Amino acid sequence: MPKSTTAERILDAAQILFATKGFAETSLRHITSKAGVNLAAVNYHFGSKEKLMQAVFERTLTPFCDQLEKQLLTHAQSGGESLTLEELFGLMVSIADKVYGDDSKEFSRFMRLMGLAYTQTQDELRAFLGDRYGMVFKRFLVHIKLAAPEIPPKELFWRIHFALGSAVFTLASFGGLQELLRNDYKMEVGLPDVVKRLVPFMAAGIRGDVEK
Amino acid sequence: MPKSTTAERILDAAQILFATKGFAETSLRHITSKAGVNLAAVNYHFGSKEKLMQAVFERTLTPFCDQLEKQLLTHAQSGGESLTLEELFGLMVSIADKVYGDDSKEFSRFMRLMGLAYTQTQDELRAFLGDRYGMVFKRFLVHIKLAAPEIPPKELFWRIHFALGSAVFTLASFGGLQELLRNDYKMEVGLPDVVKRLVPFMAAGIRGDVEK
């Protein structure tokens, strides 16, 4: 099997435990014992638990954002017309697919981490994510505005957050919902299945097919 | 000022702290010092931290659910036709208005608690809420199904949770979004304003105007 460094094993274990139990509920001893390394290794390699959390996000978020920016840029330079909402969200999905492989567990974990980042009030982490990835997010918002130019800014602002909310909420609690569906409806469903329903929901919601 | 019992002061403090910091991140010492009572009072009056969490939800959730059930029942008995989605969500809004008064801070806190209950992996709390309020929720789902009979169950399941997500997410972080809107767009907006946009968004999303 491929040898992995201590730092990598810590990141792997931490990512899984953070995603399934939350930040405060996951102790360094949990992480290090799952990773099979010494307790002190966390503070040696990362400095603190807080920095470890940031490193976990850094590792999973950076490849995704880099790819997203690159593709948006090359599309803009190729002089094509602006992307539709479905294309924009579809782009995110396909990049997530590419970056996180066919391992839907990994993708699900990533989504749960994103949900936790929004939901849990980890002030330092929030600041870190804002500093590190705020620009990417704003650039993406510009594309959304281009894709829905007829919506007044204030209205668009809220619709984006309605849509964002449905995505984060659903994907963050995906495991629980999956179980609920299994118990109440005797149905199995995978993440791609839900994403396929979610993308048009978000796109139409923002575009304003929802006009009363 | 109106005298309040020790148990009430604990509930008040706990509700605020839980909503702003999360369950695991809020200690009993935080709660009791904010409430101005002795540490042991929590275990004396509620038995444990877990039971306190349940009591907080009980206090804020029960009046709302009771009212909702009563109104749905009287409507059914009056022999009227089934309610539309807009009427159903509008009913929830009006009940929330009545129960939580005009205090939009309180309403926002309540929503944040609901979001945490969904997101945070508090197994015992989840079980408690399921036992205590599962039936109310299911009865409400029946009304939604009646209002959107043409949607297959599985599809409806997910659309409901998309809509639920947009509501919980948006209203739970309403304070932050309000500030963001003020800074970036120089606009002021109140809670009723957002709810007015949210209800048709949810209704249309569930009904399936979102068909691709």
Added chain:
DNA sequence: CGTTGTTTTAAACGGATGTTTTAAACTTAC
């Protein structure tokens, strides 16, 4: 008043947490 039952208080308990320390083990290069 004195007794009884309830509530509050201060202190301690046992355990878990993040972090630090100090020494040992391992790598790397001269």
Added chain:
DNA sequence: GTAAGTTTAAAACATCCGTTTAAAACAACG
């Protein structure tokens, strides 16, 4: 092969946690 630098190891540190104890304060009532 030894010296220097890097990584791991075990143990201890200080602090915080939820909970319990036992005594004090209070309330109600005969």
